[in-house]
Amino acid sequence: MTDGCGAPAGGATSLAGIDIDSQAVVQGQVVRNGSTVSTGYARLLNDNGDFVAEVPLSDAGGFTFFAAPGNWTVRVLAPGGVNVDRPVSAGYGRVAKLDIVI
Amino acid sequence: MSRSDALVDADWVETHRSDPGVVLVEVDEDTSAYDKGHITGAVKIDWKKDLQDPVRRDFVDKTGFEALLSARGISNDDTVVLYGGNNNWFAAYAYWYFKLYGHQSVKLLDGGRKKWELDSRELVEDVPQRSRTSYVARGPDTSIRAFRDEVVAAIGKQNLIDVRSPDEFSGKLLAPAHLPQESAQRPGHIPTAKNVPWAKAANDDGTFKSDDALQALYADGAGVDFGRDTIAYCRIGERSAHTWFVLHELLGQDNVKNYDGSWTEYGSLVGVPIELGEAK
Numbered sequence: 001m002t003d004g005c006g007a008p009a010g011g012a013t014s015l016a017g018i019d020i021d022s023q024a025v026v027q028g029q030v031v032r033n034g035s036t037v038s039t040g041y042a043r044l045l046n047d048n049g050d051f052v053a054e055v056p057l058s059d060a061g062g063f064t065f066f067a068a069p070g071n072w073t074v075r076v077l078a079p080g081g082v083n084v085d086r087p088v089s090a091g092y093g094r095v096a097k098l099d100i101v102i
Numbered sequence: 103m104s105r106s107d108a109l110v111d112a113d114w115v116e117t118h119r120s121d122p123g124v125v126l127v128e129v130d131e132d133t134s135a136y137d138k139g140h141i142t143g144a145v146k147i148d149w150k151k152d153l154q155d156p157v158r159r160d161f162v163d164k165t166g167f168e169a170l171l172s173a174r175g176i177s178n179d180d181t182v183v184l185y186g187g188n189n190n191w192f193a194a195y196a197y198w199y200f201k202l203y204g205h206q207s208v209k210l211l212d213g214g215r216k217k218w219e220l221d222s223r224e225l226v227e228d229v230p231q232r233s234r235t236s237y238v239a240r241g242p243d244t245s246i247r248a249f250r251d252e253v254v255a256a257i258g259k260q261n262l263i264d265v266r267s268p269d270e271f272s273g274k275l276l277a278p279a280h281l282p283q284e285s286a287q288r289p290g291h292i293p294t295a296k297n298v299p300w301a302k303a304a305n306d307d308g309t310f311k312s313d314d315a316l317q318a319l320y321a322d323g324a325g326v327d328f329g330r331d332t333i334a335y336c337r338i339g340e341r342s343a344h345t346w347f348v349l350h351e352l353l354g355q356d357n358v359k360n361y362d363g364s365w366t367e368y369g370s371l372v373g374v375p376i377e378l379g380e381a382k
Contacts, residue, residue: 026279039219043306044279051301052267053279056132056187056216065279068269077306079222 015064015095024090026065028098030076036061037102040078045085047071076100105313108351109212110183112223119143119183125176125232129186129196130215131340139225141185141218145174145232149192149340153199161362167203167239175232178206185211185218189301189308195343197351198360202247204240210347213309220307246350248333248359250367253292254374261332262295263324265345266365270337271297273378276369277337285337286369290376292335297381298324300341303348316348328355335361335368 015025026044030037042063043054047070055063063074067090076084088098110118118124119142126144128136136146147153152170153161162170176182182200186193193214200208211218219225248256256262269275273289291297302319303311310316320326332349334342339362346360361368368374 041216041220046267046269048268050268051299052269052275053281054188055280056135066277066281067279068274075306077216077220079220083306 020095021093024067024069024092025095026067026072026074026088026090026098027095028063028074028100030057030061030063030078030100030102032078032102037076037078040076040082043075043077045073045075047073049073074098074100076102078102103351103354105310105352108209108347109310110209111212112218112221115141115183115185115211116223123177123180124183125174125180126183126185126211127174127176127193127196128215129184129192131186131188131192135187135215137227139227142224142226142228143230144185145176145230147174147196149195153196161199164203164239164241167199168237171237171239172235175235176237177235178238181207181209183209183211185214187215189216189304189344190214191300191340191344194347195340198246198343198346202243204243213307216308246346246359248335248361250361250363250371253333253335253361253363253368256331256333257292257375258294259330261326261330262292263320263326263332263334263342263345264291264295264297265300265334265336265342266291266297267299267301268297268380270365271295271299272380286366288369288376290369290378291365292368293375293377295335295377296324296326298326298345300336300344303345310348310352313352316353320349320353331357331359333359333361335364337365338362339364 038059040057044052044065046052069091074086082102084102086100088096090096128140128144129147133148184193184197264271271291276289277285334345336342342360349355349358
């Protein structure tokens with residue numbers, strides 16, 4: 001078994017040491033009423049609406065995905081029935097920032 | 103095996119978690135999640151440290167499994183209720199493990215940690231102290247575990263179900279998108295495999311879809327012939343354990359195996375056939 005699918009703790013991933021040129025990163029933060037949301041999930045969907053990945057939000061409400069170039073949707077699930085979708089475009093060599101207010 | 107044998111809901115856990123003979127076990131992809139809060143009374147199993155052989159690429163042997171469960175205070179006649187994050191991926195993986203080593207009564211909490219959190223149910227940091235036991239496991243039941251040679255031999259002859267995302271199946275991604283894109287040497291999928299992503303078996307809150315919906319998903323939607331043997335795979339065997347749980351435990355299909363070597367093994371083998379592209 002490799003390190004496998006071990007999720008980054010709390011969904012937050014440091015990009016230190018990662019070759020960004022070969023990655024299409026989507027990264028952001030979830031905010032409600034001016035405060036970061038630490039209980040909830042960020043889900044990445046492809047352009048057909050299919051599930052690709054999901055992470056728990058970090059203590060600071062953060063999430064990070066290593067996608068591929070193209071159009072994606074980030075869906076935030078949080079207590080209280082929150083289910084919010086936001087589109088994002090990713091590309092190699094850059095970090096697509098997406099802050100989401102719920 | 104049926105849904106009522108294999109699944110419990112959160113209300114059942116709230117009612118029975120303190121019953122003698124019931125042990126809650128949290129198994130997370132994010133191995134630090136338990137330490138930040140867990141269901142009252144739950145013990146932790148770390149899928150990396152506790153379930154994997156520290157040297158070989160394999161999981162712990164019978165002796166290791168016995169030592170683990172003894173240390174966690176789990177007896178052979180306990181009812182073990184597993185739950186975890188990320189839609190129970192690793193809890194389902196542990197469930198498969200418990201069955202492989204012959205534990206009689208094991209269940210999954212439907213929706214796992216995610217639904218528990220989304221319902222704003224209580225999580226605590228207190229770690230329970232359980233008395234050590236002398237757990238005795240059975241030999242591994244390989245009728246539910248597939249190895250690489252039988253996977254290669256199954257191409258075109260058995261149902262191969264690739265449960266990764268369509269983007270991993272097609273070769274667009276090498277790994278789930280919450281991880282840096284590296285792992286197997288080659289992207290793609292095993293020829294003749296059908297792509298039925300594990301996520302199609304679950305609702306957004308992580309609970310499993312109804313038996314009727316699951317039957318329709320595999321048999322009607324994907325054309326899986328339940329009269330043939332089936333092997334499920336993903337990248338490292340945890341998402342396919344989720345699908346194994348659906349097919350074997352919820353839908354009662356006996357002839358289903360989980361290939362835990364999965365794409366990290368198959369996609370690095372020399373000389374085996376690989377297909378690229380979307381599902382046909």
